[in-house]
Amino acid sequence: MAVCTVYTIPTTTHLGFTQKKQVFIYNRSFKRGGGGGSFSTRPCVITCSAGESQTVVIGLAADSGCGKSTFMRRLTSVFGGAAEPPTGGNPDSNTLISEMTTVICLDDYHSLDRKGRKEKGVTALDPRANNFDLMYEQVKALKEGKAVEKPIYNHVTGLLDPPELIQPPKILVIEGLHPMYDSRVRDLLDFSIYLDISNEVKFAWKIQRDMAERGHSLESIKASIEARKPDFDAYIDPQKQYADTVIEVLPTQLIPEDNEGKVLRVKLIQKEGLTYFNPVYLFDEGSTITWIPCGRKLTCSYPGIKFFYGPDTYFGNEVTLLEMDGQFDRLDELIYVESHLSNLSTKFYGEVTQQMLKHQDFPGSNNGTGLFQTIIGLKIRDLYEQIVASRSAAPAAAGKA
Numbered sequence: 001m002a003v004c005t006v007y008t009i010p011t012t013t014h015l016g017f018t019q020k021k022q023v024f025i026y027n028r029s030f031k032r033g034g035g036g037g038s039f040s041t042r043p044c045v046i047t048c049s050a051g052e053s054q055t056v057v058i059g060l061a062a063d064s065g066c067g068k069s070t071f072m073r074r075l076t077s078v079f080g081g082a083a084e085p086p087t088g089g090n091p092d093s094n095t096l097i098s099e100m101t102t103v104i105c106l107d108d109y110h111s112l113d114r115k116g117r118k119e120k121g122v123t124a125l126d127p128r129a130n131n132f133d134l135m136y137e138q139v140k141a142l143k144e145g146k147a148v149e150k151p152i153y154n155h156v157t158g159l160l161d162p163p164e165l166i167q168p169p170k171i172l173v174i175e176g177l178h179p180m181y182d183s184r185v186r187d188l189l190d191f192s193i194y195l196d197i198s199n200e201v202k203f204a205w206k207i208q209r210d211m212a213e214r215g216h217s218l219e220s221i222k223a224s225i226e227a228r229k230p231d232f233d234a235y236i237d238p239q240k241q242y243a244d245t246v247i248e249v250l251p252t253q254l255i256p257e258d259n260e261g262k263v264l265r266v267k268l269i270q271k272e273g274l275t276y277f278n279p280v281y282l283f284d285e286g287s288t289i290t291w292i293p294c295g296r297k298l299t300c301s302y303p304g305i306k307f308f309y310g311p312d313t314y315f316g317n318e319v320t321l322l323e324m325d326g327q328f329d330r331l332d333e334l335i336y337v338e339s340h341l342s343n344l345s346t347k348f349y350g351e352v353t354q355q356m357l358k359h360q361d362f363p364g365s366n367n368g369t370g371l372f373q374t375i376i377g378l379k380i381r382d383l384y385e386q387i388v389a390s391r392s393a394a395p396a397a398a399g400k401a
């Protein structure tokens with residue numbers, strides 16, 4: 001039987017607001033196949049069932065409705081198998097588990113529920129509505145191979161539900177508004193991604209989802225974006241300076257004065273000098289290239305497709321930029337583009353095209369958003385494999401010394 005220690009996280013003050021004991025946590029002495037325990041008002045970390053090796057932690061930051069779930073579906077598909085909520089758990093859980101990955105949504109660390117935020121006049125983007133101490137303790141514990149009882153923020157009721165048990169996975173993805181906000185959490189990340197959706201495109205996507213699919217009015221969508229904007233600018237957007245990769249989505253430059261937001265210009269901004277990540281390049285590494293692939297090998301209707309590749313700087317860091325403006329007419333022809341890209345970390349020729357074809361019904365499959373999300377999924381698989389290989393090589397090397 002595993003012996004478990006429960007650490008309680010003290011109530012703290014953050015940015016002048018007291019992080020209150022909001023969540024009912026089930027502090028259970030975790031036994032395999034067993035139960036028993038009692039409710040506590042303190043969040044906890046349970047030290048038991050230490051994993052064989054450390055978990056690799058990936059951070060994905062973006063505003064709400066900016067494609068995080070779609071990206072996660074592409075990423076988990078790269079590892080094979082379906083991602084499902086914890087079996088037999090809360091039907092409103094935000095967690096998705098597959099054989100290799102566990103994706104936790106950082107909304108679960110809201111310290112104020114919907115009513116609490118309204119009473120205090122803060123948005124969910126405001127750090128004062130989130131418990132970063134607990135986020136740090138639990139991500140750290142998972143990284144060290146320890147199971148945690150993670151709270152659940154219920155998006156249906158707007159309440160904080162009793163927690164769920166999360167076992168340390170091989171790859172932990174923390175996705176949400178603030179994975180890179182708190183420096184302690186940021187330091188735990190092995191790789192980080194920021195989805196930077198320009199206001200025009202965010203608006204077009206919101207209209208598509210909230211107006212067409214959820215029956216919201218144009219005015220209410222505009223009002224909701226405007227209400228979130230100051231906190232988005234203050235707390236969410238600055239995180240992109242820390243990201244190892246940014247996928248920036250802008251209106252096309254191929255159609256003069258386009259304001260429909262359907263054709264997109266997408267930039268993949270890749271940090272240079274990382275140990276386990278080599279940027280993807282087009283044709284010749286280190287060069288600067290503008291490429292129009294349309295013609296005999298790639299069917300393009302108006303306004304066509306344009307790629308750009310070259311070096312750049314981003315928040316003072318050296319980066320490699322890969323950009324695609326326009327959209328594909330025929331996804332099977334993507335192999336032509338793929339064959340001119342290098343450092344893709346594929347396991348066989350055509351794997352990017354295969355992944356894109358597999359999920360052609362996902363939003364963004366015909367443009368740079370889907371292409372670059374797929375490529376980053378493959379790079380994360382490669383990063384994971386490199387980290388695991390370096391860990392198993394380290395003890396062997398130490399043994400020889």
Ligand SMILES: Nc1ncnc2c1ncn2[C@@H]1O[C@H](COP(=O)(O)OP(=O)(O)OP(=O)(O)O)[C@@H](O)[C@H]1O
Nearest residue numbers: 063064065066067068069070205208209363364369
């Ligand atoms: N690449 C894309 N191209 C076009 N539309 C997209 C794209 N990605 C997302 N969208 C639109 O945005 C909506 C939200 O996408 P998704 O659920 O992946 O985002 P999210 O960040 O997880 O949202 P939330 O945080 O609100 O759950 C989709 O239903 C779709 O309408």
Ligand SMILES: O=C(CO)[C@H](O)[C@H](O)COP(=O)(O)O
Nearest residue numbers: 064107114124155156158177
């Ligand atoms: O920005 C968000 C992240 O997804 C949500 O608005 C936040 O989590 C609050 O959720 P809800 O609107 O369901 O109360």
